[in-house]
Amino acid sequence: MAGVKLSSLPTIKRLPSYLHIIEAAQREGKEYISGTVIADELELEPIQVRKDLAITGIVGKPRIGFPVGELIDAITHFLDWHHNHRAVLIGAGNLGTALMGYSEFTRHGLTILAAFDVDTAKFDKSINDITVHPFDDIPKMIPELGVELAILTVPSDFAQQTAEILIQSGIKAIWNFTNVKLKVPSGIIVQKEDLSSGYAVLSVKMARSRS
Ligand SMILES: NC(=O)c1ccc[n+]([C@@H]2O[C@H](COP(=O)([O-])OP(=O)(O)OC[C@H]3O[C@@H](n4cnc5c(N)ncnc54)[C@H](O)[C@@H]3O)[C@@H](O)[C@H]2O)c1
Numbered sequence: 001m002a003g004v005k006l007s008s009l010p011t012i013k014r015l016p017s018y019l020h021i022i023e024a025a026q027r028e029g030k031e032y033i034s035g036t037v038i039a040d041e042l043e044l045e046p047i048q049v050r051k052d053l054a055i056t057g058i059v060g061k062p063r064i065g066f067p068v069g070e071l072i073d074a075i076t077h078f079l080d081w082h083h084n085h086r087a088v089l090i091g092a093g094n095l096g097t098a099l100m101g102y103s104e105f106t107r108h109g110l111t112i113l114a115a116f117d118v119d120t121a122k123f124d125k126s127i128n129d130i131t132v133h134p135f136d137d138i139p140k141m142i143p144e145l146g147v148e149l150a151i152l153t154v155p156s157d158f159a160q161q162t163a164e165i166l167i168q169s170g171i172k173a174i175w176n177f178t179n180v181k182l183k184v185p186s187g188i189i190v191q192k193e194d195l196s197s198g199y200a201v202l203s204v205k206m207a208r209s210r211s
Pocket of ligand 1: 090092094096117118135155156157158177179193194196
């Protein structure tokens with residue numbers, strides 16, 4: 001990941017969970033929140049939470065905690081969620097449709113401007129106000145939209161060839177939900193997502209609780 005220390009990645013992955021809790025505290029009218037409260041809610045060690053939050057530059061006050069408003073702003077800025085990230089989505093199937101309907105993304109600056117699919121039955125249909133365009137329009141539309149981020153939710157067999165078309169069309173970052181490890185030129189950012197890792201942790205926890 002360009003410009004981000006590898007050691008920071010687990011911290012970055014935890015920050016959205018912290019943000020949920022801190023935003024809930026703000027809705028309840030709280031001005032401060034302690035690292036221990038966040039840690040208890042997420043079953044983490046308080047020292048871990050304090051270390052993670054230090055990355056945002058906000059320091060808690062002893063016995064009072066972190067200022068809620070400042071902490072929300074600091075996490076949002078650190079994650080670059082205060083900027084608008086414009087994206088296209090390729091593969092408007094089950095997963096693609098679910099992602100297009102997830103309002104948390106919009107709240108955190110991710111806007112899906114258009115979707116693309118090969119299924120003619122989906123052309124010009126709107127899913128949560130996002131229009132599905134023919135796959136063949138990608139090379140024309142991506143430069144027109146000026147979008148650099150693509151969310152890839154096509155069947156895995158088509159992932160590599162789709163990624164190549166996207167990159168040729170000007171895409172610089174791919175959020176890859178397929179099972180394929182994409183081969184991309186240097187300078188292209190790929191983030192691979194796998195819900196199975198969460199399921200794996202769940203299965204092991206359930207198995208351990210039975211033994
Ligand atoms: N990361 C995860 O945890 C996770 C979870 C579920 C599914 N997936 C993956 O996401 C992908 C989509 O899964 P799904 O369940 O939504 O499948 P789906 O069959 O419901 O949807 C796939 C969509 O892609 C379209 N499509 C097919 N070939 C295409 C191409 N060449 N270009 C553009 N669109 C094309 C299809 O018409 C369909 O609308 C699969 O690769 C699957 O393995 C990942």
